[in-house]
Amino acid sequence: MTDYRKNCSKEELEFLESYDPARYEKPSVTADIVIFTMDEDDELCILLIKRGGFPYRDHWAIPGGFLEAGKESSEDAAKRELYEETGLKDIPLTQLYTFSDPDRDPRMHVVSVVYTALVPKMKLEFKAGDDAKDAKLFKIRYDIDGLNFASGSEIITKEDLAFDHSEIIKLAIRRLRNRIDYEPDAFSLLKDSSSFTIYELKLIYESIKNKSLDTANFRKSFMRNWLSEGVVRDRGEKSEGAGHKPAELYEFMGKGGD
């Protein structure tokens, strides 16, 4: 693709040279990221940023930023944004969905390509940089009105979110819930994916599915889905120092690991 011009006719080269990309009115393009973590209470959390400028000043939003045209893919833009916002590098992102309603941003037409990232909390550094006034983790909660988000005693609802971000987050959670049964997503949320117990993993599943799971059954599907497939390895060691029977330790063998 990069070398397309090499195999071109003279005629076509001329066409490419004279092509004016500014001929048509274009929308802006951003890359946004839904960042999930597990907090100290073993609850699923999302990273939100309080907007310092218009529009939606003082509303909470998921991190994101404009794509640098001609220089980066939307995934690269999301990675750059993730790094600027959290100091995290080399985190695999999965594309969630692209939102493109003409009036989802009051300034202008903005097309947002949204990605999901799953990160262990300990790796998050909060950088108070750029246009971000404030960044915080919010627990994901459910009640009769649907979703809401809690950070300590502060509880925010979809009305406190900027743009269509509440829809975006809703979709991200739905997808995560579906994926977790057949993709090794949960391992990315472990404190230490190279040494963990089945119980620790179960807590992640329970928090994402928002219901408690049967120990015996969870165990069995762990063996079938991950251990016997080589996704996970038995370290042959036991946890120690906990207030209960020592547990077998496992290691996630996926991409890069730690």
Next chain:
Amino acid sequence: MTDYRKNCSKEELEFLESYDPARYEKPSVTADIVIFTMDEDDELCILLIKRGGFPYRDHWAIPGGFLEAGKESSEDAAKRELYEETGLKDIPLTQLYTFSDPDRDPRMHVVSVVYTALVPKMKLEFKAGDDAKDAKLFKIRYDIDGLNFASGSEIITKEDLAFDHSEIIKLAIRRLRNRIDYEPDAFSLLKDSSSFTIYELKLIYESIKNKSLDTANFRKSFMRNWLSEGVVRDRGEKSEGAGHKPAELYEFMGKGGD
């Protein structure tokens, strides 16, 4: 979202008025569509268009076009494009993926939001309009080198496709294969979704999965997944005039239907 300005402070309104969207360099945005159909040989087909202009002149491409900024969402753009290309209206589209490599188009940075459409062949009108030199249905074939596409005696491979469209099509097929087991996608490909036999449906599944299925088992899962869920209704009629035992006729009860 539309009425965001109504609840705005004077200060913010001024900001919005003075905001200049042209400040940043923007990529172009297109909406492309992978259109699947079943042909007269009960084989899965895709609609391709021979490009009349540069770049990739005389290469085959999936239909698509630029998004009209400020006027339409990418899905609306895809619908517009689908109508211009095939005369089809009110076909549900599902978003496939967004491709955004900076050099996937030699002219400039083009972000493409790609959709999938499933349409019965009889509804397709080929319009030789616009920049389309030629539109044709290609059978989807598999061999050692992977995918290829056949229309009569003409066989084309991924090298004959424009841009990264071979990757796009590959992904679309993979997704269709996965979806077909739990989403009622196959019904959209029936000649007549309001009166069909189980066998007709089975042909669609076989073509998409590219392997033959057991009659008895297909039947059972048809009953479980669709009939008992009310997705499909038994018409209480039998097919007639075929060279075999008359078959029960069913009706798809999904969105809009016919």
Next chain:
DNA sequence: ACAAAAGTGTTCTATGTACACCCATGT
């Protein structure tokens, strides 16, 4: 002793797959 988690076993049901077999129709 008790809480907390680790770990085993059984039972029931649903699903996926393989296969054997008979039925009705047009040619």
Next chain:
DNA sequence: ACATGGGTGTACATAGAACACTTTTGT
């Protein structure tokens, strides 16, 4: 008669959910 699809039934392996029970640690 026979090809073509329509349709039924049986058998086996695996997956998921419910639940009962034992084990080992730290406090």
